[in-house]
Amino acid sequence: MIEMLKPEVTGTEREGKKEDGAVAIEAKNLSVFYGEHQAIKRVSMKFPKHRVTALIGPSGCGKSTFLRSLNRMNDEIPGCRVEGQIFFQGMDINSPKVNVFEVRKKIGMVFQRPNPFAKSIFENVAFGPKNHGEKDKEKLEYIVETSLKKAALWEEVKDRLHTSALALSGGQQQRLCIARALAMNPNVLLLDEPASALDPVSTGKIEELITEFKKDYTVIIVTHNMQQAARISDYTAFFYMGELIEAGETRQIFTNPKQQKTEDYISGNFG
Ligand SMILES: Nc1ncnc2c1ncn2[C@@H]1O[C@H](COP(=O)(O)OP(=O)(O)OP(=O)(O)O)[C@@H](O)[C@H]1O
Numbered sequence: 498m499i500e501m502l503k504p505e506v507t508g509t510e511r512e513g514k515k516e517d518g519a520v521a522i523e524a525k526n527l528s529v530f531y532g533e534h535q536a537i538k539r540v541s542m543k544f545p546k547h548r549v550t551a552l553i554g555p556s557g558c559g560k561s562t563f564l565r566s567l568n569r570m571n572d573e574i575p576g577c578r579v580e581g582q583i584f585f586q587g588m589d590i591n592s593p594k595v596n597v598f599e600v601r602k603k604i605g606m607v608f609q610r611p612n613p614f615a616k617s618i619f620e621n622v623a624f625g626p627k628n629h630g631e632k633d634k635e636k637l638e639y640i641v642e643t644s645l646k647k648a649a650l651w652e653e654v655k656d657r658l659h660t661s662a663l664a665l666s667g668g669q670q671q672r673l674c675i676a677r678a679l680a681m682n683p684n685v686l687l688l689d690e691p692a693s694a695l696d697p698v699s700t701g702k703i704e705e706l707i708t709e710f711k712k713d714y715t716v717i718i719v720t721h722n723m724q725q726a727a728r729i730s731d732y733t734a735f736f737y738m739g740e741l742i743e744a745g746e747t748r749q750i751f752t753n754p755k756q757q758k759t760e761d762y763i764s765g766n767f768g
Pocket residue numbers: 531536554555556557558559560561562563574721
């Protein structure tokens with residue numbers, strides 16, 4: 498039986514308490530198919546606002562597929578078909594009436610491998626706002642500076658904004674990709690193993706950022722790393738073979754899971 502992620506927050510003091518209990522985004526009976534193969538099986542789940550939710554599970558269980566469906570990134574994959582609903586700001590984002598570019602502006606995404614454009618640092622961050630019609634030079638400068646500051650990259654790059662983003666280190670490139678998503682002023686940030694290609698110091702910086710982000714954003718992160726999920730998330734959802742097996746407060750999932758499969762996974766018995 499699928500356990501719904503409880504939207505209410507209990508007990509512990511956390512940062513970003515605003516809108517306790519509100520739901521940022523909700524999947525209802527979501528199924529995703531690649532041709533004949535069903536990768537996600539009727540998953541229903543709510544993501545509380547201003548919280549970090551981690552999606553965990555063994556390789557191939559569907560974590561990335563599910564994450565991508567939350568901002569219609571699966572539309573880009575030939576042969577991929579989605580059934581069910583994703584409710585965000587009172588709309589089903591899968592409805593044909595919805596403008597997918599607006600959805601992705603509000604629900605930003607950062608991928609496993611840093612993927613800056615072969616342009617300057619400034620142009621990478623200004624790209625989205627420019628594409629959405631922002632032409633005012635001062636406004637663009639302001640957006641670039643504040644986004645880079647939020648991504649904790651400003652101090653490292655402020656003197657070379659007009660040099661190539663490709664000359665940055667991997668960790669810096671990933672923070673640039675985060676700044677690029679923040680420049681669109683999103684409500685939700687989807688992070689697909691954002692630190693898995695990075696060294697421990699860069700990973701630590703990304704984890705710190707994620708913890709800060711919940712003041713302003715709702716964060717949903719796919720991670721292979723269970724210690725990382727335990728460190729940074731408020732809620733954890735465990736997927737297995739395309740099904741949501743269990744979701745709840747991270748502490749409960751890691752110390753007192755309700756399902757045997759979750760217990761087996763977190764104690765390293767498979768995966
Ligand atoms: N583009 C694609 N075309 C066809 N099948 C795909 C595609 N992407 C994923 N799949 C299949 O869908 C299932 C779920 O894959 P997905 O990448 O979502 O899992 P995951 O849990 O994120 O795995 P990992 O942790 O290894 O990244 C797998 O069986 C995978 O082979």
